Amino acid sequence: MDDDAHHPRPCPPSIREPPLKAAPHDQLTLLDLADRDARLGQLAHRRRALPELAVLTEAVADEARLNDRRIELDTLLGDLRRELRQAEAEVEQVRARRDRDEQRLSSGAITNPKDLTNLEHEMQALQRRITTLEDNELEVMDRVETTEADLSGVMAELERARAKVADVTAARDAAFADLDAERDRVAAERADLAARLGEPLLATYEKVRAQYGSGAAALRARRCEGCRLEINGADLREIAGLPDDEVVRCPECSRILVRTIESGL
Numbered sequence: 001m002d003d004d005a006h007h008p009r010p011c012p013p014s015i016r017e018p019p020l021k022a023a024p025h026d027q028l029t030l031l032d033l034a035d036r037d038a039r040l041g042q043l044a045h046r047r048r049a050l051p052e053l054a055v056l057t058e059a060v061a062d063e064a065r066l067n068d069r070r071i072e073l074d075t076l077l078g079d080l081r082r083e084l085r086q087a088e089a090e091v092e093q094v095r096a097r098r099d100r101d102e103q104r105l106s107s108g109a110i111t112n113p114k115d116l117t118n119l120e121h122e123m124q125a126l127q128r129r130i131t132t133l134e135d136n137e138l139e140v141m142d143r144v145e146t147t148e149a150d151l152s153g154v155m156a157e158l159e160r161a162r163a164k165v166a167d168v169t170a171a172r173d174a175a176f177a178d179l180d181a182e183r184d185r186v187a188a189e190r191a192d193l194a195a196r197l198g199e200p201l202l203a204t205y206e207k208v209r210a211q212y213g214s215g216a217a218a219l220r221a222r223r224c225e226g227c228r229l230e231i232n233g234a235d236l237r238e239i240a241g242l243p244d245d246e247v248v249r250c251p252e253c254s255r256i257l258v259r260t261i262e263s264g265l
């Protein structure tokens with residue numbers, strides 16, 4: 001990367017564009033301002049990339065999936081209970097008919113042998129029907145019980161998922177509160193620093209920051225602290241020859257380049 005600094009650039013940006021004068025003290029304040037802006041950027045990034053956010057997305061998806069399963073089982077259980085009531089009613093209906101036949105038989109009212117045989121056949125058929133219906137009723141009962149057990153398992157899982165969503169939401173909100181308090185503190189410092197600067201210098205800083213993501217950097221040991229590139233000899237000589245109150249720009253990254261006692265000029 002450093003080698004790039006020595007390659008000829010197609011259109012080298014001027015180190016004095018736009019021409020601007022500012023007290024060295026104000027130029028140093030720009031470094032504090034850039035530091036606060038960098039910290040605000042880091043805080044915003046941490047807020048977006050908070051690990052709790054990914055955990056929460058997953059927990060919310062789990063909760064939704066379990067809730068869908070709960071609704072599905074609830075619906076199934078409702079259907080099965082209705083089916084069970086119908087099966088019970090059917091058994092009752094056939095039993096009642098068999099009981100009536102039994103009463104007729106035991107009352108001795110029927111004496112015709114053919115009628116008696118028909119009645120006995122009918123009663124046998126009804127008994128077979130009752131057995132079939134009772135088997136069906138038992139089967140539906142089994143399914144109701146299995147579904148009830150499945151549902152209570154899903155309800156327990158859903159409770160745990162809801163608790164996790166609540167826990168992670170609380171953890172996220174606590175992390176947000178910490179980050180926001182830190183952001184407010186840094187933003188207040190930034191406002192104080194910005195208030196100390198004259199409008200032309202601040203406006204230039206903001207313009208550069210909007211364009212390049214960062215507005216100012218120190219020149220330290222012949223290197224721009226912003227882009228980390230070494231300033232070439234010719235540019236360094238030009239910078240060294242400029243008065244202290246001349247605002248210069250990094251020829252590599254265009255940040256306002258602030259001279260310090262460690263600049264190596």
Ligand SMILES: [Zn+2]
Nearest residue numbers: 224227250253
């Ligand atoms: Zn630079």
